[in-house]
Amino acid sequence: MGYGPLALKTALKLAGSASIGGTPIFSDISLTVERGKWTCLLGASGVGKSTILRLFAGLADGVQINGDLQAPERVALMAQQDLLLPWLNVLDNVLIGARLRGEKPDHNKALQTLAKVGLGEHAERRPSALSGGQRQRVALVRTLMEGCETVLLDEPFSALDALTRAQMQDLAADMLRDRTVLLVTHDPGEAARMGHKIVILTRDQLLDIPTPSGGVPRPVEQPDVLMVQSRLLTTLRDAA
Numbered sequence: 001m002g003y004g005p006l007a008l009k010t011a012l013k014l015a016g017s018a019s020i021g022g023t024p025i026f027s028d029i030s031l032t033v034e035r036g037k038w039t040c041l042l043g044a045s046g047v048g049k050s051t052i053l054r055l056f057a058g059l060a061d062g063v064q065i066n067g068d069l070q071a072p073e074r075v076a077l078m079a080q081q082d083l084l085l086p087w088l089n090v091l092d093n094v095l096i097g098a099r100l101r102g103e104k105p106d107h108n109k110a111l112q113t114l115a116k117v118g119l120g121e122h123a124e125r126r127p128s129a130l131s132g133g134q135r136q137r138v139a140l141v142r143t144l145m146e147g148c149e150t151v152l153l154d155e156p157f158s159a160l161d162a163l164t165r166a167q168m169q170d171l172a173a174d175m176l177r178d179r180t181v182l183l184v185t186h187d188p189g190e191a192a193r194m195g196h197k198i199v200i201l202t203r204d205q206l207l208d209i210p211t212p213s214g215g216v217p218r219p220v221e222q223p224d225v226l227m228v229q230s231r232l233l234t235t236l237r238d239a240a
């Protein structure tokens with residue numbers, strides 16, 4: 001496993017196979033994530049999507065890679081579990097990254113961003129007093145506050161209702177403009193809206209799916225967004 005220098009346009013690269021304790025996870029894939037773009041990764045449950053994010057984050061203890069892995073030293077990872085600290089309030093959870101790095105926390109930006117996700121009134125609350133969708137939005141704000149060039153998002157909008165999900169997609173696209181984002185999602189509509197590049201991971205290959213036209217986030221009602229959404233669903237079904 002190495003973190004060698006990356007080509008100018010490539011932010012992340014994984015080529016090869018992975019296994020855990022001798023059990024193969026995926027084999028012989030080649031994934032490149034372009035700098036400054038959104039790449040959406042879909043695939044059946046258990047196929048290895050979160051493992052790929054953990055590998056890029058340098059947090060995949062116990063995963064053996066046979067091949068080439070390249071990632072920058074510092075990335076922001078929003079995991080499936082929100083990992084909020086129960087003894088800190090919402091604001092302090094959002095500012096934890098800056099505090100741990102010994103930087104001056106940006107209270108104003110944190111409060112503004114919490115307000116943008118509809119949690120301006122909840123800054124003083126403990127995570128235990130929030131719903132699942134509210135907790136997920138706090139975790140999203142914490143990730144957005146990291147200011148990393150490369151951001152890994154593992155089903156970041158999965159606990160949200162459809163309207164809030166679309167709003168959070170818009171906010172994330174705005175706040176992460178020109179950054180490199182690798183988004184794991186089970187939602188074909190989300191991938192069709194958000195992906196400059198869309199790939200589906202199966203047991204033995206990585207399928208490249210042609211994307212709709214235009215920049216992201218795309219309008220949900222755009223005809224080729226709906227067509228790609230439908231194609232993704234069909235491909236996922238056929239790969240199952």
Ligand SMILES: Nc1ncnc2c1ncn2[C@@H]1O[C@H](COP(=O)(O)OP(=O)(O)OP(=O)(O)O)[C@@H](O)[C@H]1O
Pocket residue numbers: 020021025043044045046047048049050051052062
């Ligand atoms: N620590 C571990 N020890 C053993 N096996 C593991 C470990 N972590 C993950 N796995 C296995 O690795 C495979 C890939 O898991 P991973 O979480 O990457 O899948 P996923 O595609 O993200 O799934 P989901 O969509 O359900 O989140 C699964 O079969 C899982 O059981």
